Amino acid sequence: MKHSKKLMGVAVLAAGALALSGCSSSGNGGGGDDNVLTLWHFESETSAMGIAWDEAIKTFEEETGATVEFEAKAFEQIRSTASQVLNSDEAPDILEYNKGNATAGLLASQGLLAPLDDAVEEYGWDDMLAPSLQTTARYDEQGVMGSGSYYGIPNYGEFVEVYYNKDAFAEAGLEIPTTMAEFETVMQAFVDKGVTPLAESAAEYPLGQLWYQLALSQADRDFVDAYQLYTDDVDFEGPEITYATETVKDWTDKGFISADSTGLKAEDAGTSFINGTYPIFFSGSWWHNRFTTEITDFDFGTFLFPESEMAPGSAGNMWVIPERAQNKELAEQFIDITMRPEIQALIGNNGGVPVAADPADITDEKSAELIANFNTLTERDGIAFYPDWPTPTFYDELNAGLQELLNGTKSPTEVQQQLGENYQSGVDDIVG
DSSP states (O other): OOOOOOOHHHHHHHHHHHHHHTTGGGSOTTOOOTTEEEEEEOOOTTSHHHHHHHHHHHHHHHHHOOEEEEEEOOHHHHHHHHHHHHTSTTOOSEEEEOOSIIIIIHHHHTTOBOOOHHHHHHHTHHHHSOHHHHGGGEEOTTSOBTSSEEOOEEOBEEEEEEEEEHHHHHHTTOOOOOSHHHHHHHHHHHHHTTOOOEEOOSSSTHHHHHHHHHHHTTOOHHHHHHHHHOSSOOOTTSHHHHHHHHHHHHHHHTTSSOGGGGGOOHHHHHHHHHTTSOSEEEEEGGGHHHHHHHOOSSOEEEEOOTTOSOBSEEEOOEEEOBTTOSOHHHHHHHHHHHTSHHHHHHHHHTTOOBSSOOGGGOOOHHHHHHHHHHHHHHHTTOBOBOTTTTSTTHHHHHHHHHHHHHHTSSOHHHHHHHHHHHHHHHHHHHHO
16 A cells, blocks of 8 residues: 655645745845855765865856855754755755755755756756666655655765775775675674674664665565655565564674674774774774875775665755755856866765765775766666665664674564654655
8 A cells, every 4th residue: 555645744834834934936036135145054075075076166256257155054054044044035046955855855855955957957957867866866846755855956976885994804805795694694703703894883874774775685676665655665674674684683692793882973983994803894984084194004995785786875965956046046056166177076075975976086095986886876877875864763763673683682574663653653644
């Protein structure tokens, strides 16, 4: 039985927001200078996006003659005040904003973001974005991602892959595994040497991503669409989730995952890989640049999870244009500059994951490997989003369930039942 997408609470908010914004659809809110582009984002100056976008600002000013007034904002600052600010005369012309139903989708449904369909057609941005990357850029009238108008344009991506300690592998005579059986053989080889292979955290995201990856290894796109987009019911006792839950338990029992991970956070897992305590870490591309700069005692490499066509990941955060922006056309021009090959190459050569780079422009060896893995996923429609996305509370609920699985207070069946109830309750609150 399929769910109807009836976000009644969001629809009421949308109607109220439209009434409050009045004639904001004219795009003349804000009262700013027609030759000044006001821009907000929350990337650091030394991050891949910060470096690339700084260059994009210079190019924009040279080509348009307009001036960019940039304001650095904290992620939480933008997230917590967006609805109020974007419905006022203080709205910027363009800003970086988080993707997803609860963020960009909500603002779009409230009438606070300008639809970008005409600009997408004019500049051809849809040709630069793989279908799975477009999912988080489009929202229907109820704020559900995957269909409807474009309300944002991402120019970088993110995904989850396997990081491994090359030196530790070489010392043990191990090679990159290409099958699940080989992967388990590699991990068992480390256990036999008295080493726990997987750096993990169950208090925060890494273990939840591994659980989802294991489910994806048994899944197809229909499963992902049902899980993420509510196109059908999700069976938490079906083969995908059963395999994931039982495998996490099995790997814990075998010593591949430490039961002590229940009390560890993502930072703990990441730094334990950096210091060489664990030889394998399964997590996001956002760690890549940090590993490049902080790992000094060994060489590391990456590979995609064996025997899986899909992996957790998505387009990155997006450029959005407020409905009350003064200079929408200038904002569209700026977005287009950030999609150019030279700007995309800056993202790629500084540890980011560009969405439209020419591989020949990526000169850094580790960055080239990272981007090749991402391109492999996008070419086979393998971006499958994240396990906690479907409901606002599922991140904490998933972590709690996996903690009980690791410490043995609940069986895999009991954890699946608990997670299934949590998931369905959250989805029912959204879709009715």
